[in-house]
Amino acid sequence: MANFKFNIQESEFNVEQLDDIVTECATIFTFKVTTTLGNSLRIKLDSGYNEFKNSTYKVLDVETAWDGSEITLTYGLDLYVSFSLGNSGTPGSFLQTIVEVFDDTTASSYNSYSKLVTRLNDSLSCDNPTGEGGTYDNLTDTPDNKTGSALKLIRVNAAEDAHEYVDAGTLGVDLNYTHVQTSSASWVIAHNLGKIPSVTVQDNSGNTVFGDVTYTDANNLTITFNTAFAGTAYLN
Numbered sequence: 001m002a003n004f005k006f007n008i009q010e011s012e013f014n015v016e017q018l019d020d021i022v023t024e025c026a027t028i029f030t031f032k033v034t035t036t037l038g039n040s041l042r043i044k045l046d047s048g049y050n051e052f053k054n055s056t057y058k059v060l061d062v063e064t065a066w067d068g069s070e071i072t073l074t075y076g077l078d079l080y081v082s083f084s085l086g087n088s089g090t091p092g093s094f095l096q097t098i099v100e101v102f103d104d105t106t107a108s109s110y111n112s113y114s115k116l117v118t119r120l121n122d123s124l125s126c127d128n129p130t131g132e133g134g135t136y137d138n139l140t141d142t143p144d145n146k147t148g149s150a151l152k153l154i155r156v157n158a159a160e161d162a163h164e165y166v167d168a169g170t171l172g173v174d175l176n177y178t179h180v181q182t183s184s185a186s187w188v189i190a191h192n193l194g195k196i197p198s199v200t201v202q203d204n205s206g207n208t209v210f211g212d213v214t215y216t217d218a219n220n221l222t223i224t225f226n227t228a229f230a231g232t233a234y235l236n
Helices: none
Strands: 003-005 012-018 026-035 039-047 051-061 062-064 071-075 079-086 096-103 112-118 153-156 163-166 177-190 199-205 212-217 219-233
Touching: 012 112, 051 071, 051 199, 071 177, 079 096, 096 153, 199 212
Parallel strands: none
Antiparallel strands: 003 012, 012 026, 026 079, 039 071, 039 096, 051 062, 051 079, 096 112, 153 163, 177 219, 199 219, 212 219
16 A cells, blocks of 8 residues: 655654455554654544444554544554444445544644545445345345245255255255054155155054055155055155
8 A cells, every 4th residue: 555654854744554454344444653752643533424433543552442533642653543444235335434644733734644545345234234124035145035935944056146945855854754544545645844755654563565656746645555454654
C-alpha cells in the first residue's frame, strides 16, 4: 500500500496504510502513525455507508478498544489504528469509513491526513446471511419450504450449487421396518423407508415363506402368496 507523508520538512507525523486483510465477512484495515516525541495527535474514524466495527488503537503492543470517536494522544511512538468493514449486504452498496489524523495545533493551519477506505464487496452480510430474516427456507440455495420432507436430512446436491432434502436411507443409514400381519394371502405394507427394501417373510412358526413382491413406490409394497397365513415381514 502507499505510504502517505505530509510536509516532509515540517510535519510532525507520517501515516502509512498497511496491507488490509480480507475475510469472508469483512476487510480489516490497519494504519500506522509515526510522530516525534511529545507530539499530540487527534485521530478519529467517520462512518460512511455504515458503521465500522472492532476499532482499536495500539501503542507499545498495548491494544485498546475504541469507538472511533475523536481522541487526543501525546506520545513519540508508533501508533496503530485498526478497524473492520463488513459486507454491505446490499448489491451496489459498500461499507466505508474515513480515517482522519491531525496534529494538535490550534492555529488555522495544521497538518492533517484524511483517507476514505471502502470494502468493495456487495455480498450478503455475515450478520444476516439470508438478507431476509435468517431462516433456512429464505436462503437462495435451499428448497422453498419443508412440506413433505418430514424426517429427511439436508445435504449438498451433486452439482455442489444448492442444498436438498433427502431420505436418510439414501445416505447409507441402515433403515429397516418390521411388519406384523394377520392371516392374509396379500400383505400390503406401508414402510415409509424412502427406498426399495429387501424383504424376508416368516410365518408364526418361524418358517421362511416366499411370495411375489410388488413395489408400489419407495414407501409402499405388496407381497402376494398362494395361501393365506399370518406372520412377520422384515424389510431392510
